[in-house]
Amino acid sequence: MSTDRVLITYLLTLSAGESVEEKARTIASEQTVELPDGSYPKDVGERVVGRVEELSQLSGTLWRVTISYWPGLIESAVPQLLNVLFGNISMLQGIVVSDVELPDELLSTYPGPRFGVAGLREACDAVNRPLLCSAAKPVGLSVEQLAVRCGALARGGVDVVKDDHGVMGQAVAPFRERVQRCQQAVLDANEDTGGRTLYFPNVTAPAPQLEERITAARSAGCRGVLVSPFLLGLDTLRQLAESSGIILLVHPTFSGGLFQVGHGFTPALLFGRLLRLLGADGVIYVNAGGRFPVTAADCAEINRRLLEPLGKLRPAMPVAGGGVDVESVGEWIDRYGTELMFLIGSSLYAQPDLETATRTLVQALERHARG
Amino acid sequence: MSTDRVLITYLLTLSAGESVEEKARTIASEQTVELPDGSYPKDVGERVVGRVEELSQLSGTLWRVTISYWPGLIESAVPQLLNVLFGNISMLQGIVVSDVELPDELLSTYPGPRFGVAGLREACDAVNRPLLCSAAKPVGLSVEQLAVRCGALARGGVDVVKDDHGVMGQAVAPFRERVQRCQQAVLDANEDTGGRTLYFPNVTAPAPQLEERITAARSAGCRGVLVSPFLLGLDTLRQLAESSGIILLVHPTFSGGLFQVGHGFTPALLFGRLLRLLGADGVIYVNAGGRFPVTAADCAEINRRLLEPLGKLRPAMPVAGGGVDVESVGEWIDRYGTELMFLIGSSLYAQPDLETATRTLVQALERHARG
Numbered sequence: 001m002s003t004d005r006v007l008i009t010y011l012l013t014l015s016a017g018e019s020v021e022e023k024a025r026t027i028a029s030e031q032t033v034e035l036p037d038g039s040y041p042k043d044v045g046e047r048v049v050g051r052v053e054e055l056s057q058l059s060g061t062l063w064r065v066t067i068s069y070w071p072g073l074i075e076s077a078v079p080q081l082l083n084v085l086f087g088n089i090s091m092l093q094g095i096v097v098s099d100v101e102l103p104d105e106l107l108s109t110y111p112g113p114r115f116g117v118a119g120l121r122e123a124c125d126a127v128n129r130p131l132l133c134s135a136a137k138p139v140g141l142s143v144e145q146l147a148v149r150c151g152a153l154a155r156g157g158v159d160v161v162k163d164d165h166g167v168m169g170q171a172v173a174p175f176r177e178r179v180q181r182c183q184q185a186v187l188d189a190n191e192d193t194g195g196r197t198l199y200f201p202n203v204t205a206p207a208p209q210l211e212e213r214i215t216a217a218r219s220a221g222c223r224g225v226l227v228s229p230f231l232l233g234l235d236t237l238r239q240l241a242e243s244s245g246i247i248l249l250v251h252p253t254f255s256g257g258l259f260q261v262g263h264g265f266t267p268a269l270l271f272g273r274l275l276r277l278l279g280a281d282g283v284i285y286v287n288a289g290g291r292f293p294v295t296a297a298d299c300a301e302i303n304r305r306l307l308e309p310l311g312k313l314r315p316a317m318p319v320a321g322g323g324v325d326v327e328s329v330g331e332w333i334d335r336y337g338t339e340l341m342f343l344i345g346s347s348l349y350a351q352p353d354l355e356t357a358t359r360t361l362v363q364a365l366e367r368h369a370r371g
Numbered sequence: 372m373s374t375d376r377v378l379i380t381y382l383l384t385l386s387a388g389e390s391v392e393e394k395a396r397t398i399a400s401e402q403t404v405e406l407p408d409g410s411y412p413k414d415v416g417e418r419v420v421g422r423v424e425e426l427s428q429l430s431g432t433l434w435r436v437t438i439s440y441w442p443g444l445i446e447s448a449v450p451q452l453l454n455v456l457f458g459n460i461s462m463l464q465g466i467v468v469s470d471v472e473l474p475d476e477l478l479s480t481y482p483g484p485r486f487g488v489a490g491l492r493e494a495c496d497a498v499n500r501p502l503l504c505s506a507a508k509p510v511g512l513s514v515e516q517l518a519v520r521c522g523a524l525a526r527g528g529v530d531v532v533k534d535d536h537g538v539m540g541q542a543v544a545p546f547r548e549r550v551q552r553c554q555q556a557v558l559d560a561n562e563d564t565g566g567r568t569l570y571f572p573n574v575t576a577p578a579p580q581l582e583e584r585i586t587a588a589r590s591a592g593c594r595g596v597l598v599s600p601f602l603l604g605l606d607t608l609r610q611l612a613e614s615s616g617i618i619l620l621v622h623p624t625f626s627g628g629l630f631q632v633g634h635g636f637t638p639a640l641l642f643g644r645l646l647r648l649l650g651a652d653g654v655i656y657v658n659a660g661g662r663f664p665v666t667a668a669d670c671a672e673i674n675r676r677l678l679e680p681l682g683k684l685r686p687a688m689p690v691a692g693g694g695v696d697v698e699s700v701g702e703w704i705d706r707y708g709t710e711l712m713f714l715i716g717s718s719l720y721a722q723p724d725l726e727t728a729t730r731t732l733v734q735a736l737e738r739h740a741r742g
Contacts, residue, residue, distance in 0.1 A: 033509035039720035048511030079602040090627025091663045138404035140419030231450040233604020235577045256461025257628030292462045349410035
């Protein structure tokens with residue numbers, strides 16, 4: 001395989017009567033010329049149609065296939081990248097995109113995290129232990145009520161308090177007032193405790209408001225924000241990474257259609273590679289053991305890919321959401337190591353006092369990380 | 372059910388041991404508070420948690436469930452709408468969103484098509500027959516080569532020649548040069564034939580370029596453009612509908628993860644309702660009988676929903692992509708009626724002469740529409 005082409009690896013599940021060669025050729029054509037052989041100039045076909053580079057059988061009907069593509073299809077434009085990765089083939093069946101390798105020249109056009117793991121740790125002043133994040137929720141609370149919860153979580157000692165992803169621009173808790181009051185509640189708590197908790201407001205909004213909210217967050221002194229790029233379009237993340245100058249913690253809401261069993265992206269590629277390329281500093285994914293059907297192996301692979309060497313791109317912080325409580329946090333550290341952030345909500349809110357529940361968890365986490 | 376709430380209908384497939392009541396309550400909580408009962412004020416819960424309104428069994432493990440939501444969660448913001456429709460539940464399994472009814476006040480905040488069926492027909496000067504669209508392709512051709520194909524399709528008499536969805540900003544056919552040359556090729560053909568063919572360039576691009584391309588298309592005299600909102604973010608479509616002043620023909624690339632069998636949206640809701648709400652004038656969907664696994668019944672239901680009464684919103688033109696050729700066009704008209712546009716590519720390009728193939732198809736279509 002030549003390294004001057006884009007290499008995309010697929011896991012293909014064959015349906016009855018389908019041959020792997022046929023399915024691979026369908027992809028190579030569907031994602032490029034979308035026309036029968038012979039209906040375009042031969043030299044264009046040779047350059048543009050994907051080239052099937054490798055076919056290997058993993059089990060009965062499951063194959064791993066690598067197809068290489070002309071980088072000129074993709075260039076540095078995210079919509080062109082997404083279209084080649086999973087454009088029309090998204091409407092077929094039995095295709096999982098499991099890896100993508102870009103030539104260096106193309107890779108270097110992607111921003112990657114501006115802050116990444118080191119920037120987030122510096123902002124939190126925390127080394128050698130997992131970070132801890134929780135959310136001010138639920139949606140429907142007033143600004144005052146949300147600020148009280150931010151204060152309790154900060155007093156309990158989490159590293160980051162974020163808005164719930166469902167808390168966006170609702171009139172019940174208007175953004176500008178929310179960012180000021182919640183940030184103040186966290187600063188007040190820090191002053192009392194000597195802590196360093198950060199507040200990340202959720203800036204997810206239509207494009208015209210998004211920029212205003214980022215500016216308001218920065219003006220209020222926030223070091224980071226929460227954003228849901230699957231709601232906004234993935235290129236929005238790249239634009240924010242290039243221009244916002246603020247830590248970007250990314251939420252996976254609305255992403256589930258992209259990693260269905262047997263069709264879509266592998267979670268490791270989507271969360272571990274693609275979001276990092278586009279500039280996420282922290283990547284929230286749904287953790288095994290929580291409310292969602294994912295495996296711990298998938299999560300470990302997301303972690304690995306967020307942290308592995310990748311050109312000149314900084315590593316991004318894995319953020320395991322859900323499935324963790326005071327009893328299990330030690331096991332999760334044993335499994336995932338310390339280079340990640342835990343996002344914990346329900347197990348804290350289910351207890352009678354939010355601040356005490358948070359403090360107990362923070363202590364358990366520090367004990368296990370030292371141990 | 373009260374009409375001042377947002378009603379969302381789901382088709383739920385139960386897995387072993389799952390009860391429909393439990394699954395419905397999971398959705399009602401996951402899409403709103405995401406917290407255990409009792410961990411938020413009672414009045415907030417009563418307002419915010421989704422209310423299960425109706426459960427009806429369709430077959431063994433398949434249920435239809437309607438849940439109503441507080442409109443204050445959604446308001447007029449598309450990211451808030453998408454998050455309530457299919458946010459965190461996208462990461463669960465066995466949930467198909469099949470309908471959404473918005474209260475009038477909320478519905479009236481969505482633009483709907485600015486031109487719609489009537490505007491597209493006026494631009495094409497065509498009544499009482501299906502419209503015909505084809506694409507200048509494949510990606511990888513030069514501007515000159517694409518312009519020749521545009522000219523041939525226009526001389527053959529299609530109503531609309533669009534750029535292929537894969538033809539975006541690639542250096543091999545730069546946008547500004549492309550829009551001028553392709554538009555000129557179509558105007559020249561119209562002058563020779565007395566026809567009214569329109570050229571719609573593909574403006575899909577990162578936000579900063581998108582606006583430039585729309586402006587360039589308008590300057591070149593184009594009446595419409597092609598755009599792929601699943602690549603750009605669905606709110607982009609709404610913004611274009613509100614501000615671009617040009618006919619928006621919408622392509623479904625990258626949408627397939629959102630309508631998987633057993634999980635996602637129904638095609639009728641996604642293409643027939645949601646894209647119309649957001650302002651698509653024409654909605655391309657993959658037609659039955661082509662390269663994609665869809666049924667003719669699904670397609671007919673998309674057509675119906677694009678055209679049915681919906682508040683003050685204009686109907687949008689259904690655009691059936693693929694599966695149609697000179698032999699079958701009559702059957703498709705019998706099945707779908709005349710209020711749609713056919714998008715035909717491969718079956719024309721597979722023939723020796725593009726202009727002749729197009730003319731033969733146009734004649735067959737007109738014959739069947741009259742008959």
